[in-house]
Amino acid sequence: MENTTAEQADEAMAVVDRAQRQVAAEVGLPRIYWWGMAVGWLALGLIDQFGPAWLTVVATVGFGMGHSAFAARLLSGRRRTGRLQVSAAVAGRRVPFVVVGMLLGLVGVTILASMALKADGTGHPAVWSAALTALVTGFGGPEILRTLLRWTRA
Numbered sequence: 001m002e003n004t005t006a007e008q009a010d011e012a013m014a015v016v017d018r019a020q021r022q023v024a025a026e027v028g029l030p031r032i033y034w035w036g037m038a039v040g041w042l043a044l045g046l047i048d049q050f051g052p053a054w055l056t057v058v059a060t061v062g063f064g065m066g067h068s069a070f071a072a073r074l075l076s077g078r079r080r081t082g083r084l085q086v087s088a089a090v091a092g093r094r095v096p097f098v099v100v101g102m103l104l105g106l107v108g109v110t111i112l113a114s115m116a117l118k119a120d121g122t123g124h125p126a127v128w129s130a131a132l133t134a135l136v137t138g139f140g141g142p143e144i145l146r147t148l149l150r151w152t153r154a
Helices: 006-026 031-050 053-075 095-119 125-152
Strands: none
Touching (some): 031 053, 031 095, 095 125
16 A cells, blocks of 8 residues: 555545445435325325314324334434445434425425415315325435435535
């Protein structure tokens, strides 16, 4: 290692950088997580639209608690994902904050869509806005998270 040239060092650093970017791209949540979120979101919309208010509150709190327990296990790195298993230290401590921020953003989208649909006179605005968010979450969740992680450098 004493006779390492600057070019060899640069090449080695480039290899390390590519490997780090590849690992960072793999950190996330499996597709089934996002479809589970989508189903839960739609269920909450249906409960809100057709159930009593107390059931909406109980279901929302239960969904939040279940989600936080499930996501915490997946993001800890102790469970194997599709191609990679990393520890929380390697994944980064900001990833859970980005996930929570993303979910709060989706809550905001749901509320705004429901208000707009209600103002427009659409029947069952809670169901339609929940369905919209469920579709976005199910189909685009991993890509949205990957983009947010890149933007926040998490």
